[in-house]
Amino acid sequence: MRQESLEKLEILAGAAKYDVSCASSGTQRENPGKTLGTASAWGICHSFADDGRCISLLKIMLTNYCIYDCAYCVNRKSNDVKRAAFSSDEIVDLTIEFYRRNYIEGLFLSSGVMKNADYTMERMVKVVKDLRLVHRYNGYIHMKSIPGASAQLVREAGTYADRLSVNIEISTEQNLKYLAPDKDYQGIMKPMEYIYQGILEYKEERQKTYKAPKFAPAGQSTQLIVGATPESDKQILSLASSLYSHNKLKRVYYSGFIPVNSYDKRLPALSAPPIVREHRLYQADWLYRFYRFKMDEIVNDANPNLDLEIDPKLSYALKHPELFPIDVNKADYEMILRIPGVGPRSANLIIMGRKHGRLTSDKLRKMGVVMKRAQYFITCGELSSSNLVSEVQPEYLKKLFTEQVKAKRKPNDALQLSLW
Amino acid sequence: MVVLLYDKTFDGFLSVIFEIFKNKLKPERIEGFESQENILFAEKISIGTDPEKAARVWEALKKRLTERAYNAVYRIHLSGAADAEMILYRFMLKVFASPVNIEENFGDPDVLRIKKLDQQICKEAERIRQFVRFQKTADGIYYALMDPQFNVIPIVVNHFEARFADQQWIIYDSRRNYGFYYNCEQTMVINLSSDKVNPLNGKISSDILAEEELHFQELWKKYFKSTCIEERRNEKLQMQHMPKKYWKYLTEKQG
Numbered sequence: 001m002r003q004e005s006l007e008k009l010e011i012l013a014g015a016a017k018y019d020v021s022c023a024s025s026g027t028q029r030e031n032p033g034k035t036l037g038t039a040s041a042w043g044i045c046h047s048f049a050d051d052g053r054c055i056s057l058l059k060i061m062l063t064n065y066c067i068y069d070c071a072y073c074v075n076r077k078s079n080d081v082k083r084a085a086f087s088s089d090e091i092v093d094l095t096i097e098f099y100r101r102n103y104i105e106g107l108f109l110s111s112g113v114m115k116n117a118d119y120t121m122e123r124m125v126k127v128v129k130d131l132r133l134v135h136r137y138n139g140y141i142h143m144k145s146i147p148g149a150s151a152q153l154v155r156e157a158g159t160y161a162d163r164l165s166v167n168i169e170i171s172t173e174q175n176l177k178y179l180a181p182d183k184d185y186q187g188i189m190k191p192m193e194y195i196y197q198g199i200l201e202y203k204e205e206r207q208k209t210y211k212a213p214k215f216a217p218a219g220q221s222t223q224l225i226v227g228a229t230p231e232s233d234k235q236i237l238s239l240a241s242s243l244y245s246h247n248k249l250k251r252v253y254y255s256g257f258i259p260v261n262s263y264d265k266r267l268p269a270l271s272a273p274p275i276v277r278e279h280r281l282y283q284a285d286w287l288y289r290f291y292r293f294k295m296d297e298i299v300n301d302a303n304p305n306l307d308l309e310i311d312p313k314l315s316y317a318l319k320h321p322e323l324f325p326i327d328v329n330k331a332d333y334e335m336i337l338r339i340p341g342v343g344p345r346s347a348n349l350i351i352m353g354r355k356h357g358r359l360t361s362d363k364l365r366k367m368g369v370v371m372k373r374a375q376y377f378i379t380c381g382e383l384s385s386s387n388l389v390s391e392v393q394p395e396y397l398k399k400l401f402t403e404q405v406k407a408k409r410k411p412n413d414a415l416q417l418s419l420w
Numbered sequence: 421m422v423v424l425l426y427d428k429t430f431d432g433f434l435s436v437i438f439e440i441f442k443n444k445l446k447p448e449r450i451e452g453f454e455s456q457e458n459i460l461f462a463e464k465i466s467i468g469t470d471p472e473k474a475a476r477v478w479e480a481l482k483k484r485l486t487e488r489a490y491n492a493v494y495r496i497h498l499s500g501a502a503d504a505e506m507i508l509y510r511f512m513l514k515v516f517a518s519p520v521n522i523e524e525n526f527g528d529p530d531v532l533r534i535k536k537l538d539q540q541i542c543k544e545a546e547r548i549r550q551f552v553r554f555q556k557t558a559d560g561i562y563y564a565l566m567d568p569q570f571n572v573i574p575i576v577v578n579h580f581e582a583r584f585a586d587q588q589w590i591i592y593d594s595r596r597n598y599g600f601y602y603n604c605e606q607t608m609v610i611n612l613s614s615d616k617v618n619p620l621n622g623k624i625s626s627d628i629l630a631e632e633e634l635h636f637q638e639l640w641k642k643y644f645k646s647t648c649i650e651e652r653r654n655e656k657l658q659m660q661h662m663p664k665k666y667w668k669y670l671t672e673k674q675g
Binding site for chain 2: 006009014017030033037040044045046047049053054055059094097098101102103258349352353354355358360363
């Protein structure tokens with residue numbers, strides 16, 4: 001019995017691990033009395049796996065049996081892998097027992113598709129419903145919505161889960177059809193629309209009465225696989241920005257394609273997952289969400305792909321030497337955020353600190369500005385102006401920064417490029 | 421040189437600040453009564469704790485600082501950080517010398533020092549929320565041992581009270597040899613001397629563990645292993661987020 005549950009856990013955690021989302025933020029829930037659990041607005045990471053990824057939620061599948069045959073997925077029906085299924089009580093127990101020991105912040109429940117979408121969704125909804133209603137559990141729940149699930153089940157899921165997500169996986173309809181012939185684009189977009197509607201209505205109700213029942217208070221997210229199909233970064237990022245602005249998604253995750261089914265000739269042969277590209281996409285995503293960049297300033301028709309050698313913010317600065325140097329004692333917040341080597345935290349310190357007196361390079365360094373980078377892009381009174389980006393060539397600076405990075409990188413850590 | 425001695429309580433420290441301003445003292449050190457250091461030619465002055473004087477200093481701080489900043493003063497004193505008293509003293513000299521709030525004057529090294537130190541302390545408090553690992557005992561108490569560099573467990577007690585309101589728990593500080601016990605009604609400060617806890621890995625001896633406890637530890641270790649993507653192995657990143665000094669009591673990091 002014990003051996004069996006260990007084995008099941010191994011199979012169904014292993015099957016769920018390719019979902020990159022692990023956020024537990026976005027919901028503040030107090031414990032209403034002597035019951036179990038709270039949700040904290042900023043989320044808590046309870047451990048970090050040997051791959052460096054945060055473990056916040058018990059990320060697990062109800063089952064890895066699946067009727068679909070998607071080329072990029074380890075659980076596709078034509079794969080000969082060990083299969084298992086949990087009962088809803090088993091998942092509920094595991095969640096509660098892990099939670100009580102402070103191992104986790106909550107549950108991330110996903111599943112392979114059994115019989116059909118609604119059949120699977122019903123079983124998943126039962127788990128989250130039992131947690132909330134039978135066990136009075138107030139911790140975090142992220143639930144995956146199965147593509148093609150009915151509006152009613154998505155609605156029910158949203159009343160218990162903090163976050164719902166539907167994975168798009170492949171950024172263009174045409175390529176999705178090619179790699180996942182059983183899925184259709186509408187089947188993915190519809191549940192996203194139901195979730196969006198549910199959240200909108202909840203927000204409206206909330207204006208009228210504070211007691212309006214919650215609906216997915218931590219919003220919805222999705223995941224895009226990067227490098228399984230030939231989409232450019234521009235295609236991926238414009239989809240992401242439209243999801244952020246039109247569907248009001250909280251997060252878009254990018255998952256560097258891991259060649260789990262290398263026998264499938266529809267997929268590219270990769271020597272390793274495109275981790276550098278994935279990292280650059282996240283950086284671009286952050287520039288869009290926190291640094292007030294527009295997507296077309298980061299990628300556009302002239303430069304449809306991100307530079308793998310340097311980060312997108314530095315890349316932007318080197319393409320626009322005419323905007324620099326920026327005077328840290330005068331420039332507004334948005335421009336200060338565009339200085340390579342300055343993040344939102346040090347930008348805030350600069351804005352607050354300069355009210356009390358002129359900032360010098362020494363003070364900037366103490367505030368956490370990376371002067372090794374920033375020195376080429378700023379003036380603050382006493383810095384020599386001889387090596388500013390407007391004076392020296394951007395090409396020269398790019399070479400300089402690339403070499404600094406290469407010197408730090410270990411030999412086997414070299415850039416991983418995908419082979420087409 | 422002047423060394424001021426006090427009882428190490430927060431009220432005691434605020435009383436010291438009160439006397440510094442009242443008598444224009446210029447201390448080079450502020451230490452607890454029990455301080456062992458014998459400094460040649462030092463003039464030692466003992467200062468008693470006076471709740472009224474302490475309250476006056478506290479009210480004055482509240483008037484001049486935002487909530488975050490005056491709480492930082494409390495946290496830094498509580499933390500037991502090296503030289504905390506002198507760092508706070510230099511900061512308060514500037515707070516009270518200025519007609520405007522100076523807490524954001526990060527060009528000033530004493531102000532920046534407070535900000536940085538408080539960030540470190542809050543970060544470690546967060547590490548407690550992250551890395552506490554409870555073990556369930558046969559009598560239903562969830563026990564966790566921690567070894568924080570700063571004295572931060574008091575700051576996170578309310579987080580655990582709210583979250584685990586329906587279970588009894590103990591979070592114990594091995595470095596300072598004291599802890600907190602929550603009995604589903606209230607939280608108490610406790611001192612334990614038990615040979616049932618292995619100080620090397622924080623584990624409770626199996627004869628007093630709840631029946632299913634070791635099984636859940638096994639399940640957790642299995643989960644920790646299974647959720648890792650081998651193709652992406654990155655121990656450097658792991659250590660950056662979960663520094664090695666926290667590993668000794670982490671169930672998933674024990675063989």
